[in-house]
Amino acid sequence: MENRSRDFTWVQSIGILFDNQRLFLGAKRTSTWDDIKDHLLLAFNGEPIFLEENLGSRWSSDSVPQVTISRTSETNNIIVEVQGKLKITVKVVPITEEESRIHNYGITNKDCFAHLDLGFKFYSLTKKVDGVLGKTYRDNYVSRVKMGVAMPVMGGVKEYTSSSLFATDCLVSRFDGSHQETSLEAMELAGINCASGMNGRAVVCKR
Numbered sequence: 001m002e003n004r005s006r007d008f009t010w011v012q013s014i015g016i017l018f019d020n021q022r023l024f025l026g027a028k029r030t031s032t033w034d035d036i037k038d039h040l041l042l043a044f045n046g047e048p049i050f051l052e053e054n055l056g057s058r059w060s061s062d063s064v065p066q067v068t069i070s071r072t073s074e075t076n077n078i079i080v081e082v083q084g085k086l087k088i089t090v091k092v093v094p095i096t097e098e099e100s101r102i103h104n105y106g107i108t109n110k111d112c113f114a115h116l117d118l119g120f121k122f123y124s125l126t127k128k129v130d131g132v133l134g135k136t137y138r139d140n141y142v143s144r145v146k147m148g149v150a151m152p153v154m155g156g157v158k159e160y161t162s163s164s165l166f167a168t169d170c171l172v173s174r175f176d177g178s179h180q181e182t183s184l185e186a187m188e189l190a191g192i193n194c195a196s197g198m199n200g201r202a203v204v205c206k207r
Contacts, residue, residue, distance in 0.1 A: 010095075010113060010115035010116075011115055011116045011118060012026065012027050012113075012114070012115045012116065013025065013026035013027065013041070013116075013165065014026075014116070014118070014165075015165040015166045016080075016082075016086075016088075017166060017168065017175055018082055018085055021044070021045060021064055021067070022043075022044070022045050022046065022166050023043075023044055023067065023080070023082075024041070024042065024043040024044070024165070025040075025041070025042060025080065025088075025090055025116065026040070026041035026042075026116075027039055027040070027041065027092045027114040027115050027116055028040070028041055028092075028114060029111060029114065030094075030111070030112060030114050031109060031110050031111055031112065032109070032112060033094035033096075033112045033114065035075065035076070036075065037075065038053055038074075038075040038076060039075075039076055039092040039114050040075075040076060040078065040090070040092055042059075042069065042078075044061055044064075044067065049069065051069060051071060051078070052071075053071070053074050053075055054071065054074060055071055055072070055073055055074055056070065056071060057070070057071045058070045058071075066082060066083035066084065067081075067082050067083075068080075068081050068083075069081075072089075076091060076092040076093075077089075077090070077091050077092075078090045084123055084124065085122070085123055085124065086120065086121065086122050086123060087120075087121045087123075088118060088119065088120055088121075089117075089118070089119040090116055090117070090118060091116070091117040092114055092115070092116060092117075093114070093115065093116075093117055094112040094113065094114050094115075095107045095112055095113040095115075096112075120133070122137065125137050126174075127139070128174060129174070130172040130173075130174055131160065131172065131174075132160050134174075158171065159171045159172045160172065
């Protein structure tokens with residue numbers, strides 16, 4: 001973003017790998033926000049997911065029925081569950097003009113930076129769980145973040161940098177399933193950023 005003195009953090013897409021499956025969740029790029037319009041982008045193993053815009057609408061994979069997505073409102077709110085592994089609450093939200101003014105985000109009328117509010121619940125984790133978020137679930141986890149400073153930074157770029165959204169080539173990767181890369185360029189993705197509040201053993205990404 002032009003004339004921006006510091007980087008801000010928003011999650012605009014995430015890739016979930018389990019076994020040899022790939023689940024994509026993202027927010028569509030949009031210049032202006034309209035609650036009535038659905039801004040979710042969903043795909044499973046490279047195939048777009050079309051979820052009816054009705055409260056309670058539900059999708060499940062024919063080949064992997066333990067994967068389900070349900071709407072908790074007509075648009076922009078879903079619950080994603082992989083049975084026995086995890087549950088994620090997902091909400092697409094914009095950066096409002098007021099938020100931009102208060103925090104000096106520099107949002108323009110060309111992009112309201114629609115992004116994801118995320119809540120995670122994991123059903124089974126090993127003691128070796130790692131990752132920017134994953135390591136916070138360890139019983140012996142101690143945060144390196146200095147919360148008293150104006151802009152706390154976790155660090156770990158070398159450990160957590162990967163070549164693409166579904167790549168498993170970061171240094172601390174624990175994933176051992178087999179998968180094939182699928183291009184998601186045609187889905188008009190926004191940049192990948194994250195805003196996280198870290199309290200206790202759970203992690204929630206919020207505005």
